[in-house]
Amino acid sequence: MAAAKTSSKTSRQSPPRRNVPKTAATGPLPAAPPEREPVFQLIVRKLEEDVVLGRRHPRERLVEQDLCTAFDTHRGDIRLALFELEKRGIVERIPNRGAIVRDLKPGEVSEIYLVREELEVMAVRILPFPVAPSDIVRLETVQREHGKAVDAGDLLAVFHSNVQFHRALFGLCGNHCLIETIENLAQKVSGIRSYAYANPGALNEARQDHIAMIEALRHSRRDELIMLTRRHLKPAEQAYVRAYRQRFGDGAAT
Numbered sequence: 414m415a416a417a418k419t420s421s422k423t424s425r426q427s428p429p430r431r432n433v434p435k436t437a438a439t440g441p442l443p444a445a446p447p448e449r450e451p452v453f454q455l456i457v458r459k460l461e462e463d464v465v466l467g468r469r470h471p472r473e474r475l476v477e478q479d480l481c482t483a484f485d486t487h488r489g490d491i492r493l494a495l496f497e498l499e500k501r502g503i504v505e506r507i508p509n510r511g512a513i514v515r516d517l518k519p520g521e522v523s524e525i526y527l528v529r530e531e532l533e534v535m536a537v538r539i540l541p542f543p544v545a546p547s548d549i550v551r552l553e554t555v556q557r558e559h560g561k562a563v564d565a566g567d568l569l570a571v572f573h574s575n576v577q578f579h580r581a582l583f584g585l586c587g588n589h590c591l592i593e594t595i596e597n598l599a600q601k602v603s604g605i606r607s608y609a610y611a612n613p614g615a616l617n618e619a620r621q622d623h624i625a626m627i628e629a630l631r632h633s634r635r636d637e638l639i640m641l642t643r644r645h646l647k648p649a650e651q652a653y654v655r656a657y658r659q660r661f662g663d664g665a666a667t
Contacts, residue, residue: 452486456494459484464503464514465572467607471516471657475504502601514604519654522602526650529598533642536586536595542633544585549631552581556623563616571616572606578623585630605653615648 450458463469480491495512498504505515517525555578562570576599583595609615622645629638 453490453493456484457497464604465606466568469514471514473514475512519657525602530646532595534639536583536591537638537642540586544630552627560620563620568610605649608652608656609649
């Protein structure tokens, strides 16, 4: 009987409690803090924006000590940033002189744009139709931001929203090698954008081209999209060549 009573008591006992962290008992774990942008990447972004907006000009020296002071950092970060900008074709390192904003000759720009045109046309030529409605909505959303930036005269926002628009457009082709090559070439000539941005009419034309591209995508009009892609590249190249020749003369253009 005693044994039976003991067994009965044992059977009614609660199972042992597990050690549960307090955070799990009181609610979900707090979200991890957002990762901070590495300093050298911030410097890359800011210097590229300066070039795009015409705050820094072709052949302008980028003095490491001045940049250390401007960004409140050390030479290691500055050198990493300049190395990355050199890879992108925005900065050029000259022996015994240091780094300068790359001086793209009009002949070089024309060569790059000729290749860009063929690659971007290739992307829209292989792009599968019909385009998903969600992709059309995504392009429209980006273009609305671009249009707002044009109306506000916010050239930095124009630059970033324009990059996002074309990244989304060419991303539809699905060929990752082609997408990467298009983006790399666009980075090499990012410094010439300021010459087109100086003309409000050109900015509005770019906006209208974007809207027309979306309509061509919506209705699967490939020939129209190819024509718009070719036309869209011309104003920036032409504005840069004119400005370069006015500043440095025809003799420095090759």
